Amino acid sequence: MRTDRRSLIAAMIRLARRPGLWLMVLLIAVIFLMPAAGPLMRWLFPGVPRPVYTRASFFELTLAHAELVAISSLAAAVIGIGFGIFVTRESGREFAPMAGAIAATGQTFPPVAVLALTIPVLGYGAAPAIAALCLYAIFPIIAATITGIESVPAPTRDAAMGMGFAPRDILWRIELPLAFPFILAGLRNAVIINIGTAAIGSAAGALSLGSPIIEGLSASNPAYVLEGAVIVALLAVAADRCFAWLEDLSRHGGLEQPG
Amino acid sequence: MTGLCGLALLSFVRRPKLRSFATILAAALILWGSLAGAGHFAALLMQESPPTARASLGPAFWTLAVAILAIADAMQRGNFVIPARVCIGAAFCAGFFLMAAAGDFDDLSLAKEFSNNRGIFVTELLRHLGLVCAATFFALLIGVPLTMLVLRKTAVAGFVFASLGILQTIPSIALFGVLIAPMSKLSEQLPFLRDLGINGTGPAPAIIALTLYSLLPLVRGFYTGLSEVAREVKDAATAIGFGARQMFIEVELPLAMPALLSGLRVVTIQAIGLASVAALIGAGGLGTFIFQGIGQYALDLVLVGALPVILLALLANFFFEMLLGLARRKL
Amino acid sequence: MIELRNVSKSFGATPAVADFSLKIENGAFFVLAGPSGCGKSTVLRMINAMIVPGKGQIEVDGQDIRAMEPEKLRRSIGYVIQSAGLFPHWTAADNVLAVPRLLKWSPSRCAARLDALVALLRIDPALLDRYPRQLSGGQQQRIGVARALAADPDIVLMDEPFAALDPVSRAELQDELRGIHARSGKTIVFVTHDMDEALRLATGMAVMNGGRLIQTGSPASILLAPVDDFVRDFLGGESLQLRLLDLVPVEKLMKPGKTKATETIAAGASLKNALNLMLARRRSFLGVEDASGKRLGEIHLNDIVARRDAN
Known part of the structure; x- marks a missing residue:
């Protein structure tokens, strides 16, 4: 009983040390306290007539923003990981150099430019934003999946084959678990960039945390800009810390401690 | 147009069996063909429709993208030497400009949009490049001493990288936005800043934000480059009597060069992309066209901004690849 | 098989x-x-x-x-x-x-x-x-x-x-x-x-x-x-x-009987071990004993040199 309680306390301390957790708490607090920030904004920007953005609640904006990022990243993950697996199979090996080149070139495309290119094709609103975010996120995920699977040591794969692992077993039990930290890092990269690009997407009419920023910029209302910017920055940093946390968890004991 | 798409698709499928060179030729034909086709088609369309009509590139744009990718891939596979790559690239550009000079594209709305804005375009392009260069310059100014500090005092390395990492995760639009308020306060308080043209909006906050974003890739690249020079090599250099300065110039710098260049490459490409967001806070640059276009539903104007940004990024990438190739060949 | x-x-x-x-x-x-x-x-x-x-x-x-x-x-x-x-x-x-x-x-x-x-x-x-x-x-x-x-x-x-x-x-x-x-x-x-x-x-x-x-x-x-x-x-x-000496145990070339040798070697050791010990101790013959330390016989340098076939 006693050891139970002690280990529980230890676990809670470990949890409390996670900045991701506190940032999430802070983010939620800021989202719900923002409507009460009127006096603060009035003090910061005395000349502003309406200090707090009210066209949509910040909770609504954050939810819409998260939705844009989540849908696009998830789709990109499915496509990117799938493609990464395909080009590392025997049947898809022919396409591996091409996939590498596309992933490398794709990552040099500025995300804003990708967003700008989808607008003429898909029009305004959430659809082009999601498509652009997804398109952009695919590249780092493909690159990460390929790197991850290729990082599996040749003797490991050889031993697995020699012991009678079927190709499917090798993929699911050896390659994907070993590639997971790499894929997670690629996903983290993509999600963080997407959080930023989704904000810019509101210039093209997608509802997101960028909406107050864009409106503030065009109406010369710095208070709106600051409100949107603070929340979207917090969202990005919190998401990043949460991914860091996941990466720590996914690392296997054997890889964590040297020797 | 569909025929051209089909041709592009065909080359895509059969490419594994074709030689790289043949692919480049095929892709070049498609590229120029679809460009010429688009121009021709637009001209036909213009003859029959009212003068306000616009002929957009639309699907032809994706055909072009596929063709360009096919060329890049073929070059990758063919493992061409750098001069050959430069020649191929130059040939493409030459073809493009010849067609433009011949007036092939004159009826495309993209080209119309471009010629409408030709004067501003050059200004904005220069401003864009100016933002990138200024940011890179300031990033080097701060980043190099910071790297030295981090190399000397490993205790602060963790802290420096953690703070730069957090900075890096903040979305660009947010950082630009957050900078507006303090910057405008500052210029209110300090008149000499205002005289210099430093304001809450405009290029000053943009350059500050771009510099901040550049620090992490720069310092990380420099740090890994210099800290990974093998101890044995440094020991050997010391043993044969190299001084600290000689060691740095003759040994550490050349060996770290690829990592330094990779860092600079990330900085430049990232700055090219982010500088287009800076248009939102009035810093100008190619982003001006993108956001103006989006705001006015002028989709071709968006392309006038977006395509050069992508081209700039690709060019920068190509340039650094070349430098990297040279630096690696020396090792 | x-x-x-x-x-x-x-x-x-x-x-x-x-x-x-x-x-x-x-x-x-x-x-x-x-x-x-x-x-x-x-x-x-x-x-x-x-x-x-x-x-x-x-x-x-x-x-x-x-x-x-x-x-x-x-x-x-x-x-x-x-x-x-x-x-x-x-x-x-x-x-x-x-x-x-x-x-x-x-x-x-x-x-x-x-x-x-x-x-x-x-x-x-x-x-x-x-x-x-x-x-x-x-x-x-x-x-x-x-x-x-x-x-x-x-x-x-x-x-x-x-x-x-x-x-x-x-x-x-x-x-x-x-x-x-x-x-x-x-x-x-x-x-x-x-x-x-x-x-x-x-x-x-x-x-x-x-x-x-x-x-x-x-x-x-x-x-x-x-x-x-x-x-x-x-x-x-x-x-x-x-x-080759490494492959042959001492007992194969041993002469059974009593021995006055001061240095001994195990019966299961190889001829190479025996030769090595002789060189190290400057002896031309060694006593041979089994695992329990019981003396079984002698092995001579001449026999190793003159050995025709190990098997």
Whole structure:
């Protein structure tokens, strides 16, 4: 009983040390306290007539923003990981150099430019934003999946084959678990960039945390800009810390401690 | 147009069996063909429709993208030497400009949009490049001493990288936005800043934000480059009597060069992309066209901004690849 | 029994194995020896269908392996490679039980098998929960051998398993393996380029060069009558006679009876050990004693020098 309680306390301390957790708490607090920030904004920007953005609640904006990022990243993950697996199979090996080149070139495309290119094709609103975010996120995920699977040591794969692992077993039990930290890092990269690009997407009419920023910029209302910017920055940093946390968890004991 | 798409698709499928060179030729034909086709088609369309009509590139744009990718891939596979790559690239550009000079594209709305804005375009392009260069310059100014500090005092390395990492995760639009308020306060308080043209909006906050974003890739690249020079090599250099300065110039710098260049490459490409967001806070640059276009539903104007940004990024990438190739060949 | 008949294999234009025929009897400790690149690993990897031969036929227990499902075949044959190839994201215990779990053994059967293997290979149970990165090279390879034996296969293939180990761990694992082979009667096919290792372990061996089988037989018969200069050089050239002494126990040349010798040597030691001791102690003869210290007789330098045939 006693050891139970002690280990529980230890676990809670470990949890409390996670900045991701506190940032999430802070983010939620800021989202719900923002409507009460009127006096603060009035003090910061005395000349502003309406200090707090009210066209949509910040909770609504954050939810819409998260939705844009989540849908696009998830789709990109499915496509990117799938493609990464395909080009590392025997049947898809022919396409591996091409996939590498596309992933490398794709990552040099500025995300804003990708967003700008989808607008003429898909029009305004959430659809082009999601498509652009997804398109952009695919590249780092493909690159990460390929790197991850290729990082599996040749003797490991050889031993697995020699012991009678079927190709499917090798993929699911050896390659994907070993590639997971790499894929997670690629996903983290993509999600963080997407959080930023989704904000810019509101210039093209997608509802997101960028909406107050864009409106503030065009109406010369710095208070709106600051409100949107603070929340979207917090969202990005919190998401990043949460991914860091996941990466720590996914690392296997054997890889964590040297020797 | 569909025929051209089909041709592009065909080359895509059969490419594994074709030689790289043949692919480049095929892709070049498609590229120029679809460009010429688009121009021709637009001209036909213009003859029959009212003068306000616009002929957009639309699907032809994706055909072009596929063709360009096919060329890049073929070059990758063919493992061409750098001069050959430069020649191929130059040939493409030459073809493009010849067609433009011949007036092939004159009826495309993209080209119309471009010629409408030709004067501003050059200004904005220069401003864009100016933002990138200024940011890179300031990033080097701060980043190099910071790297030295981090190399000397490993205790602060963790802290420096953690703070730069957090900075890096903040979305660009947010950082630009957050900078507006303090910057405008500052210029209110300090008149000499205002005289210099430093304001809450405009290029000053943009350059500050771009510099901040550049620090992490720069310092990380420099740090890994210099800290990974093998101890044995440094020991050997010391043993044969190299001084600290000689060691740095003759040994550490050349060996770290690829990592330094990779860092600079990330900085430049990232700055090219982010500088287009800076248009939102009035810093100008190619982003001006993108956001103006989006705001006015002028989709071709968006392309006038977006395509050069992508081209700039690709060019920068190509340039650094070349430098990297040279630096690696020396090792 | 493993039988290869006229097997050939090329990688691209380079032939790796040419017209190779070999029979390996059940229960043999068969060593494939030869310089690196001679095709010995290719032969080994063809036995469990990791490499498909271009020509020829391979039978395991009278069955053509082409008729078998490769995965099933491999699960019935143990496999050990040089760097162990342990799965870095699995604990030592999970690594050992890889094949039993593929074969869907019950958890209780797995646990029992794990205990048996820990005892058989004298693995420190504390190591079982560790990850490969946390083990020394010798410990890793011990786990690797245990993993190959986990599903109790009749045949075990080993591709230079001890080549990367330090001499102490290597000798330990060689002894362990020889003991396991003697007790279990498994067929072991072992690839090495290390002649000392080959002679120490083999009951039968084949010397390969350039993808061809040069000579096959017992280690002693090959040492005594190398077919050509290549084999002689590979066996050690000048020191071939010394290697031969290594194969013969002292008791074979011992003169039984009483002895006044002050220095003694164990009856099971090799003639090389005896010669070494004579040189070190400047004696021309040694007493011979058994394990309990009882004196059995004498061995003389002259007899070693004049020895005609060891067998």
